[in-house]
Amino acid sequence: MCVAVLAAGCGKSSRASGGKIVVAVDVPVTGSPYVAENVRHGVALAAQNLNSGGGILVGSRTYQLVPKLYDNHLSARQAVEDTRRALDAGAVAIVTDGTGLDATWQLANRDHVPIAITYDGGTGLVDPVKRPNVFRIAPTNHGIAFRYAEYLIPKGLKIGLLHDDSAYGQEGAADLEHAFSENPRSVALRMTLPAGATDLSAQILRARRTGATALLVWGQPSTIAAVLTAARSIGWKVPVYSSPTGADPFIRQQLADHPSWVDGLTFAGGRLTAEVGTGPFESFASQYQSAYGADKVGVKTSGGRPVIQPPELAMYAYDFTHVLVAALTRAGSLDATKILVAMNEVSTQGANGDERGFNRNSHEGVVDDDVYFARFHDMTYAPVKDDPLSSTLPVIPQTP
């Protein structure tokens, strides 16, 4: 029985040593494959570039960067287990979508291992004082919510604030509530939707009866698809705004038979280009496509051209990996404490040309002003023209 119990605990690999540095990537491979693939490929692309350039110089030794993938299934409990495995594997950092971070950061912090969030914008996840090992390169919910308030309230809309009951939806709802609290008359209703439900007709009819003239939906991609389906199938052409999940290919795949239902969907995201223009991001996207192929959405434009998803999330993971490597080089050793200190002292140029870095007071890699709005038309999206911070941004090509 002892042998069996021993066997049940197998799985730990020996601590990284010699010429390899492990970076753990803990993402929902099953649960949210789009997010997972993007983050995973972003780290892998950075590692590939760095390794092919001779490796990473830490002190007097050169190391190869090795990404190690874990699947958290969108489960906090699994994320804890993955974090333990990553720490046992000697990972110098953990890149995650944000699943289970409230539990995992403590485990990593005990070993002074930095964790980078590249997707979840939840308020409270990042706090340089209480959570010194947590960093984020992704738009924050707080920033998105306030940008939405600035954008929508002047339009005089009566907004229906909808969110699903997933952790993501509830976190976003809290920030929306805060952002719209100073102008309560602009809010027609607040409603919680069941995450994963495919038929939201009853809820959408209720929203219509309250007199809402716009819907702002914060939730999983499936929730946004269900809201669009319910609204459009009853002929309600209400403008729909959404959380960054609105860009998820899942929504377009679900509504592929009704492309017009996607038209007009507006989502918030972190801008992909910088003041220097589209060049850096297009170069990054080109590298990405060379390495992993284009992220095909699985739908076509009305002209029959296949739609490609720009590697936004991959960019964040790619940028964090470069910041980490800069910190390793600055620390000059693999000592976790020194690496964590160095994380607050370095910055690099990101894939879109923006500067990425952290300091003791801010562990956010995307500032709130970097949030922009994009609107779908013909299965591709472009920055909106009625928001000053979005209207000047170029359109990222989404067809070959």
Next chain:
Amino acid sequence: MSALAQTAGELRHAVEDARGSWSRVAWGLAGAVVLAALLPPLSLPGVRIDSLADTLYLAVAATGLGLTVGAAGLPSLGAGAFVAIGAFTSSLLVARSGWPLEPAVLAGAAAALVAGLISGGIVRLRAAFFAAGTWLIAWLVWLFLLAFPSVSGGSQGLILPQRTLFGLDATPTVHFEVALALLVLTALAIAAVRRAAPGLELSALRQSPRLATSLGVRLGRRRLGAYAASAFVAGLAGALSVQLAAVADPAAYDPFLSFKLLVAVLLGGAAATLGPAAGVAALGLIGLVAHPLARLLQLPLDRFDTAVAAILLVFVLALGGAGIVPWLEPSLRRFRKPPRPRPQVTGSSEEGGVRAVGESVLQAVELRKVFGGVIALDGLSLQLARGETVALVGPNGSGKTTALRLISGAEPPDSGRVLFEGRTLTDEPTPDRVRLGVARTLQATSYFPELTALQSVLVGRSVRRRYGGAIRTALATPNARREALTSEAAALGALALVGLEEVADVPAPELTTSQRRLVALAAGLASEPDLLLVDELAAGAGTEELERIAHVLARIRERGVAVLLVEHSLRLVRLAADRVLVLAAGRPVAEGSVAEVAASDVVRQTYLGTQRL
């Protein structure tokens, strides 16, 4: 002698006893535990301590469940619900109320215990309904967690802050050592309980609830005890394992957890204390093979686990349902020590001694019982004095057995009263009557197929135990240990009284029919009755056997025990009875000495015919 010195002495005796009785298997297991405890500091490559600790906690819950499934024979499909209750209670206290870990864990276990007691009414149901009932409990708890995200933390669950456990950082290593210690303690406690009186009673209830109840075993209380104890252990395991996981995630407590625990118990062997833990280990091993296969086939792991567990369950049931450890037991038997020699006991050493003869013990007044439209008994009145043997005779269907059932409490009378030593018993249940001194043997040749003769008699002795409760037994208190010895001596005495001391260790199925009847009589005697209700003891017995039974009845009578003998064998009646009461169509038709009844015309017409009494 001070209490401290007395306690130290008792502990020394207990250790000596344990050492003396340890077999090579026991020493091997102890060595394995010590080796396992040394695992974390060894930092073996490929061994994950957190996974091991989690597996051990699951083994603790399964070992607790073994008490319900194995000992009590109740197929519980709801153990996962108690794990969840323990987990979420402790999590809420730690995460929301800031409790330290230790009291929160105890509160989690207590909550599971309370939930077990509240839902315990289902223990009286038949096995299939019990399984369905517990399965519903598993679903209800899970659906509650899903429906109330404010309690369960929703899809992400409750995130638990890091706490210390016994003053140490609650690292996976600390959890591993705690889980190992808990598993050892749970297994030892359950092994002690299963070997001792509570285990025997549970086993007897599982094998023949009717016979066990007739011997005074309280079905509801004993089963509820096992079920609640399993719930407590499951809650304890859940409360600790959730702290290891650092997240109380409702998804981890779906009904499949209950199913997995039951499969582990059946796979490892419900009949053996270590079977459930072995089952958990086997499931872990199978998972090591199955998970890569699932990944290869691109199947979801959770569904694949369910499928593998279901296939294993079918496999185990198809092979007889014994499980791994019972299958291994024959090969381990040669490493076991032979049983300790027993002190020689003679019939005269039986407890209780001789009672005063002559005073009235039983008075039945105008007993009446109707089943549907059939009058089974109508106006039966009788009296028995100490040391008196009264035979109740009559044709089939005359109401003899019904009379015994009414007097023993197996059935309530429609009217009439039963007085025992001047006290009205009419509303007392059977176990209480046995405790007061009314014992009964059953008509059919019922026996406990998995018990030896001595164990069967010990079941009858259970009503006389004062310190034989599960907790005292598990803690092996001096009183409990002493009482176990005296109980065994009394049971051996009862066997000696019926002349069967030499077959004490023979399994009941290997006894002859006649011996089984006498064992049943000894089981009744072991409860030290003042009144013994004997139902057709001599059915099918030969001449020699009848004389032997008559001799046994005479010895019982000499001890001042009143015997009410329902019998078809007129020869035994003539040999053993002081008085005879004849029933016909539920009504008494004659009463008197053997000679008086034999001479009665009414008796000849209604019962004897051409036979002679």
